[in-house]
Amino acid sequence: MLAKGQTVIQYMEQLAPKHVAEPDDRIGLQLGTLQKDIRTVLVALDVNDEVVDEAIELGADLIIAHHAIIYRPLKQLQTDTPMGKVYEKLIKHDIAVYVSHTNLDVTEGGMNDWMAEALGIENTSPIHDMHNEQLSKLVVFVPKSHHQEVLDAVLGAGAGSIGNYSHCSFNIEGFGTYVPREGSSPFQGKEGQMERANEVRIETIVPHTIRNKVVAAMLKAHPYEEVAYDLYSMDLKGRSLGLGRVGKLKEPQTLAELVEVVKEKLDVPHVRVVGELDRTIRKAAVIGGSGGRYMMKALFRGADVLVTGDVDYHTAQDALAAGLTIIDPGHNAEKIMKVKVAEWMEQKLQEHKYDTRVVASRINTEPFRFM
Structure with a gap:
C-alpha cells in the first residue's frame, strides 16, 4: 500500500512542526499537489535542475527539500528562465515540492x-531561543483495575516529560460516585443506582503540541463509557526550542x-x-x-x-x-539532513506498513568549487 502525499507530510510535520519555524519562512508545499499516492520520496538539500532529473529517474512523486524553491513572490512564471525551466519540469512530471526549513533547524532531533x-x-x-513549549496538566480518574493500563497509555503517548526526566506522574487512590442513567452502559454499577467506585487519580504534564495524541491514547485505554478528565493550562513553560x-x-x-x-x-x-x-x-x-x-x-x-x-x-x-x-x-554542510530525514521518514512509513520508498539525493548542490 502506498502512502498518500498528505500522510507523508503529516509524518514530516511530526518531525518538524510548522509552527516552530521563523516568521515568514518559506515552508510547506511550494509546488504541486499532495492529493495522490506517493511511490518514491526524494529528500534533497536544494532543488535544482540536476535534482529534478534525479527525481524523474527515480520515479519520485514528491521532493522534501530544506531550501525553498520559491523564496520571493513570483510576478510571472516564464519557462525560458533557469528556475522557470525547473518549475516547468516539475509540473510536467507531476512532482510536488515540500520545504522544511527553520522548523527542521529548530526542532528537537532535527x-x-x-x-x-x-x-x-x-x-x-x-x-537563540525562539519558542517555549506550552504545557497543560492532565488529570484523569480511572478504576483501580485499569490504572496501570491507562497510565502506560498516557505516558507512552509522550506525556510526563519534565526536563531530563520522562514518565513523570502523580497517582492517588480514592473513590468516585455516579448514577448510571437510562440507556447507559456502565463499566460497573446498575442503572439508576448510586455507584461508589475505587479509582485512581492520575496527574501528569502534557506538551500542548501532543495534547490530542495523549487524550486519544487515554480514551482508548480507559474502560469507562464517559471518562472524567480535565486539561488545565499552565503558566509553567516546558522545553525551550531555538536556533x-x-x-x-x-x-x-x-x-x-x-x-x-x-x-x-x-x-x-x-x-x-x-x-x-x-x-x-x-x-x-x-x-x-x-x-x-x-x-x-x-x-x-x-x-x-x-x-x-x-x-x-x-x-x-x-x-x-x-x-x-x-x-x-559552508552552507552546504547542511546536507547532513538528506540521509537523516530519509532514514527517519522510511522508518515511519515502514511502521505503518506503507510501501512508499524514501531516497536521499546523491546530487552535490554545492555551488562553490575550491581551487
Missing part, C-alpha cells in the same frame, strides 16, 4: 541536533583537531578558520546554514568556537577581537 551529535557536542541547549546548539565537547580538543572532525563528519573538503589553531576548545556552538549573526549569543553562552556557514569578513573580525574562534564549513 538539523542542529544532528550537526551537534556529529561533532561530539553534548548536553546542548539552543543558542543552533551549544554544549561541551566529549573531550577537549585543539581548534586544529576540531577542524578535522568538522571536515570528516560534515563531509566538506575545506573550511575557513578564525583563531589560533592550538587554542583549546571545550565548549562548542553550531548553527546550520548562515549563523554568523548569532556570534555574540554563542560567545555569551560560553562557546569557545562557533561552527557555521557563510561568515562574512566583518563578523570574522569581530569574533577574533572578542576571543571567539570560528569554523566555517
Whole structure:
C-alpha cells in the first residue's frame, strides 16, 4: 500500500512542526499537489535542475527539500528562465515540492541536533531561543483495575516529560460516585443506582503540541463509557526550542583537531578558520546554514568556537577581537539532513506498513568549487 502525499507530510510535520519555524519562512508545499499516492520520496538539500532529473529517474512523486524553491513572490512564471525551466519540469512530471526549513533547524532531533551529535557536542541547549513549549496538566480518574493500563497509555503517548526526566506522574487512590442513567452502559454499577467506585487519580504534564495524541491514547485505554478528565493550562513553560546548539565537547580538543572532525563528519573538503589553531576548545556552538549573526549569543553562552556557514569578513573580525574562534564549513554542510530525514521518514512509513520508498539525493548542490 502506498502512502498518500498528505500522510507523508503529516509524518514530516511530526518531525518538524510548522509552527516552530521563523516568521515568514518559506515552508510547506511550494509546488504541486499532495492529493495522490506517493511511490518514491526524494529528500534533497536544494532543488535544482540536476535534482529534478534525479527525481524523474527515480520515479519520485514528491521532493522534501530544506531550501525553498520559491523564496520571493513570483510576478510571472516564464519557462525560458533557469528556475522557470525547473518549475516547468516539475509540473510536467507531476512532482510536488515540500520545504522544511527553520522548523527542521529548530526542532528537537532535527538539523542542529544532528550537526551537534556529529561533532561530539553534548548536553546542548539552543543558542537563540525562539519558542517555549506550552504545557497543560492532565488529570484523569480511572478504576483501580485499569490504572496501570491507562497510565502506560498516557505516558507512552509522550506525556510526563519534565526536563531530563520522562514518565513523570502523580497517582492517588480514592473513590468516585455516579448514577448510571437510562440507556447507559456502565463499566460497573446498575442503572439508576448510586455507584461508589475505587479509582485512581492520575496527574501528569502534557506538551500542548501532543495534547490530542495523549487524550486519544487515554480514551482508548480507559474502560469507562464517559471518562472524567480535565486539561488545565499552565503558566509553567516546558522545553525551550531555538536556533543552533551549544554544549561541551566529549573531550577537549585543539581548534586544529576540531577542524578535522568538522571536515570528516560534515563531509566538506575545506573550511575557513578564525583563531589560533592550538587554542583549546571545550565548549562548542553550531548553527546550520548562515549563523554568523548569532556570534555574540554563542560567545555569551560560553562557546569557545562557533561552527557555521557563510561568515562574512566583518563578523570574522569581530569574533577574533572578542576571543571567539570560528569554523566555517559552508552552507552546504547542511546536507547532513538528506540521509537523516530519509532514514527517519522510511522508518515511519515502514511502521505503518506503507510501501512508499524514501531516497536521499546523491546530487552535490554545492555551488562553490575550491581551487
